[in-house]
């Protein structure tokens with residue numbers, strides 16, 4: 736019996752598909768496949784003292800959850816704001832420790848960037864993140880393999896408000912969201928240094944408007960659970 740399982744294990748370790756399964760690049764999830772009227776709001780690059788508390792206030796006033804993709808070097812400077820996000824029952828995802836662009840990086844550099852953020856989260860009492868968002872949306876197969884191996888789901892977006900450009904008014908951003916909204920949509924905003932009052936005002940506009948139209952809000956991870964037949968896995 737023991738010999739049989741040894742032989743089987745040896746055989747499997749030789750098979751190329753076994754190796755391929757371990758290092759399969761993580762897919763980038765841009766939208767959740769569901770028919771339910773549910774969307775996820777996401778905020779990247781925080782926490783900041785200027786914008787994160789304002790975003791939290793709007794979300795809490797409207798009783799809706801959201802997902803924050805947090806940068807380690809920002810969190811370490813203002814851990815109390817990260818804690819406020821956790822206390823407000825928001826989901827915390829990783830946006831890397833230093834916001835390094837994960838293209839043309841070695842596997843070790845990618846691992847370090849991700850691990851360092853995990854270690855910081857742990858030291859601040861925040862659960863280990865299971866979702867990650869790529870800085871600038873950039874990646875290559877090395878990065879996506881490492882992220883897959885480390886057990887991360889890589890989250891993209893389906894509605895890009897481009898708020899960080901500080902070029903669009905709250906109204907323009909709100910109109911874009913209302914026009915592009917679909918079941919399972921993942922909407923990207925920022926609460927980082929490049930945000931502005933337009934971000935806050937756009938969120939203030941779209942949340943009640945979407946609610947009025949019957950849309951519900953979920954964190955990214957909760958929304959992913961609605962997928963019955965997924966092409967992402």
Ligand SMILES: [Zn+2]
Nearest residue numbers: 779780870871
């Ligand atoms: Zn970013």
